[in-house]
Amino acid sequence: MATARRVIIFADSDNTFLSAQSFNRKLDWQKIRDYLADPAEGRELIEMVIFVGLPPDRERFEEQRKAKEKFIYWAKSNGFLVVSKEGKAKGEEYETNIDIVMAMDALELALEVRPDIVVLVTGDSDFAYLAEKLRRRGIRVEVASVEQSLGNELKNAASNVIDLIEIFDSFEQQNNNQNYYRIGNANIFD
């Protein structure tokens, strides 16, 4: 019988959250995981790692930080491997540089575990080099994102692109009263 392909998923939580938000959808990480590593499709999940950039421990970011901490707690208790990095305040905003952590962890884990497929759940072109590096090691790299937030460099660097629009369609709406459209697509859906 055909053997299942071993899959590791690395997800940039902020990027994915923003993509879902642009479609006015609530993220359902479990559905994303089940979609990307469906045993019925001969794909066996080894691990799904979610990288979370935590807001700095300052009063003005307190609410955001609490929300993210809640999410981290939920993700950990639902079988996800969570890697978080505390950000630094930069003016009104903050930056975490979680993409560097994600790139390094992804490379290290992929080379240690030797999966058949690495799925990068992000559209950030900064990961294009990571995708290339992994491909050079004989690992298939699939990028899961929506077309609208997928950078060209990453698109070209990946072995294949998984359009998450289909799975986003099945997510709950963030605000039920608001009509929403597929960005970059003329068709109004639902």
Place this chain on the structure above:
Amino acid sequence: MTFRNFTISDILKMLALTQPKLPKQTQTINGKLVGQDPNQFEYINSQMENLAQQLEQIEIQVVTAQQQDRREYINQLKLLKASVQNLEQLYNRLLSTTIVTVVVLTALLIWMGLIRQPSYNKSQINTTVIALQN
């Protein structure tokens, strides 16, 4: 049944080489590489075909081995026959040589015996005469 050219490990290797090679159906669905198992009926069918092929191969090899054994046996028989014939010739020659030698020797002995007998009598007479003169 003996397999002169095929040991059990050879046959096992051969069987391993002819293991069912099912086409691993791979395709991408929305960019995802998916592997689909062939359905059970097709799988069993292909396995049966493979087993039948393996059986045929083994039969051919057994028949080939048997024929080779027979050929070798016949060759050995021919060699044995030739050497027995050689031995027979050698024996005949030896026998005839022996007979001739025995006949010649017998004749020689008889002839020698005939020559020696009169000289003995003559010397005996001479001795007697000398005794009387004294």
